[in-house]
Amino acid sequence: MSRGAPRSILLLSCTTAVLLAACAQKPVISPAVSLAQASAQRGAQAFARGELPGAQREYTTALRVYESLGDTPGRASTLLSLARIAAQAGKPAEALAAVDQVLADPALVDVPTRITAHGRAAALHLAQGNIPLTEKHLADAAALCAASCADAGAITVLRARAALAQQQPAIALRLASDALALPALALVTPATLKPQASAERANALRVQAQAQMALGAPALASSAALAALELDRALGLADRVLPDLQLLAQASRELGATDAAQRYQALAERAQAAGRALRSGTAAD
Numbered sequence: 001m002s003r004g005a006p007r008s009i010l011l012l013s014c015t016t017a018v019l020l021a022a023c024a025q026k027p028v029i030s031p032a033v034s035l036a037q038a039s040a041q042r043g044a045q046a047f048a049r050g051e052l053p054g055a056q057r058e059y060t061t062a063l064r065v066y067e068s069l070g071d072t073p074g075r076a077s078t079l080l081s082l083a084r085i086a087a088q089a090g091k092p093a094e095a096l097a098a099v100d101q102v103l104a105d106p107a108l109v110d111v112p113t114r115i116t117a118h119g120r121a122a123a124l125h126l127a128q129g130n131i132p133l134t135e136k137h138l139a140d141a142a143a144l145c146a147a148s149c150a151d152a153g154a155i156t157v158l159r160a161r162a163a164l165a166q167q168q169p170a171i172a173l174r175l176a177s178d179a180l181a182l183p184a185l186a187l188v189t190p191a192t193l194k195p196q197a198s199a200e201r202a203n204a205l206r207v208q209a210q211a212q213m214a215l216g217a218p219a220l221a222s223s224a225a226l227a228a229l230e231l232d233r234a235l236g237l238a239d240r241v242l243p244d245l246q247l248l249a250q251a252s253r254e255l256g257a258t259d260a261a262q263r264y265q266a267l268a269e270r271a272q273a274a275g276r277a278l279r280s281g282t283a284a285d
Helices: 004-025 031-048 052-069 072-088 092-103 111-127 131-144 152-165 169-180 195-214 218-235 238-255 258-280
Strands: none
Touching: 031 052, 031 072, 052 072, 072 092, 072 111, 092 111, 111 131, 111 152, 131 152, 152 169, 152 195, 169 195, 195 218, 195 238, 218 238, 238 258
8 A cells, every 4th residue: 555545545534524424414304394495485486576376375385384294483484475475465354364373372483483473464454554453563573672683674664654654754754764774774785685674775765755755855755765666676576666656756746847757657557557467467468
């Protein structure tokens, strides 16, 4: 045996040991969990494309698998996704029923998921004009969420939206500005580097624009709405692009910019028609 042979054997042994250790650390996923994860991933992709029926089918498959396994975290996450789909499809009662299932037994659900569920419930009740229940769920979320928690920005934006619903634009503007000042919602380029934070920043900008319109500041509103539109377009959030365009059309009319107002209005109408077509699974005109 050559003098280099022991070294080669040693290197081979070390390499084998490293590979074995890596394999030992890699978790083994059961076929059932793999099916649930794949279904959820396809559901997320369908939702991003605006294909709500397909998204609901995929997430429902994932939900059944998680329930068959008694997997509470997987079930809770999937129910929140189904609630989002139902809300987008204009089925608030169905969305609330899904969220209520997540909140039914808080001892079995971790704190971040409970915060998200309370926030989702607050948004749904706000859309229905139920301010007392909106504020209750926001208070529950805030009690679980420290200032630095991941959902602090979303909760603040929801509080701003609730203030707008109560005809309190000055308070809404202050809260939206507070949300935009949070480090977690700082502007990043491209927006897709931090999609959730960027989407929440766009939400805050949209509320800021709405508050500024209510306070008689269309120029500032236009600037905020345009910033929101840029983020929502970059993230492919068609359902949020529509209100951005509508705000820009409104602000342009207030500023006397007739051509710009007509252009934004035409874009908004086209986006609305396309969104309806995607939700129903038909081709847009």
